[in-house]
Amino acid sequence: MATPPMGPPVGIEGGPPAAPPPPGTDMTGICFRDQLWLNSYPLDRNLVFDYFALSPFYDWTCNNEQLRMRSIHPLDLSQLSKMTGLEYMLNEVMEPHLFVIRKQKRDGPEKVTPMLTYYVLDGSIYQAPQLCNVFAARVGRALYYISKAFTTAASKLEKIGYVDSENESAAFESKVGKETIDFKEVKRVDHILASLQRKLPPAPPPPPFPEGYVPPATAESEKGPETQQAGEAQPPTVDPIIDQGPAKRMRF
Numbered sequence: 001m002a003t004p005p006m007g008p009p010v011g012i013e014g015g016p017p018a019a020p021p022p023p024g025t026d027m028t029g030i031c032f033r034d035q036l037w038l039n040s041y042p043l044d045r046n047l048v049f050d051y052f053a054l055s056p057f058y059d060w061t062c063n064n065e066q067l068r069m070r071s072i073h074p075l076d077l078s079q080l081s082k083m084t085g086l087e088y089m090l091n092e093v094m095e096p097h098l099f100v101i102r103k104q105k106r107d108g109p110e111k112v113t114p115m116l117t118y119y120v121l122d123g124s125i126y127q128a129p130q131l132c133n134v135f136a137a138r139v140g141r142a143l144y145y146i147s148k149a150f151t152t153a154a155s156k157l158e159k160i161g162y163v164d165s166e167n168e169s170a171a172f173e174s175k176v177g178k179e180t181i182d183f184k185e186v187k188r189v190d191h192i193l194a195s196l197q198r199k200l201p202p203a204p205p206p207p208p209f210p211e212g213y214v215p216p217a218t219a220e221s222e223k224g225p226e227t228q229q230a231g232e233a234q235p236p237t238v239d240p241i242i243d244q245g246p247a248k249r250m251r252f
Contacts, residue, residue, distance in 0.1 A: 032125040063087040
């Protein structure tokens with residue numbers, strides 16, 4: 001059962017019809033629902049445009065309205081392709097729950113420019129947000145959570161505390177009762193440093209003795225030859241080059 005075509009509202013005292021204002025570009029903050037119409041007619045692909053024409057999202061100057069005044073189905077593509085200007089097209093349909101209607105500008109039979117998108121979800125009509133607004137909202141939400149994560153990390157790092165190298169003793173005594181050291185964080189940092197130290201390559205061997213250098217006599221050198229040979233096989237614990245630097249050489 002089809003509904004009769006509906007034109008724009010009639011003016012006061014039988015005058016010329018008053019032209020309603022065109023719908024705004026951003027109307028994402030409102031929705032439209034006519035429960036009386038939904039109780040009277042079924043919502044399908046044949047009547048969904050008549051239901052959409054009742055909403056404030058509908059532009060009465062579109063080509064679809066001209067077809068309705070001529071008792072032609074407003075979504076007849078064979079008729080719309082011969083016209084130019086604003087029009088509405090039924091883009092996707094999932095009866096009876098979802099209908100996607102696209103507003104576009106037609107410049108030729110095969111040349112159209114999409115403008116806005118609306119959808120009818122379970123009888124309620126909404127305007128779909130534009131892609132730039134979706135990206136802006138998602139980026140703003142991501143920045144909020146990133147800032148919150150840095151704030152939480154900074155508050156946890158402050159609990160570890162630090163001691164000034166210049167006034168180590170004085171600062172430590174004044175901050176013992178004020179700052180609280182989180183030993184779990186300290187152990188976690190020590191564990192990370194130990195794991196990194198195990199991944200590093202071993203230290204290089206010490207440099208060889210310079211020519212003509214004679215190690216100083218020690219108590220172990222006075223022992224038997226076997227003990228002395230065993231002692232010579234092991235390098236000294238102190239680097240001879242560093243230990244016998246210019247500051248420690250004998251002056252004649």
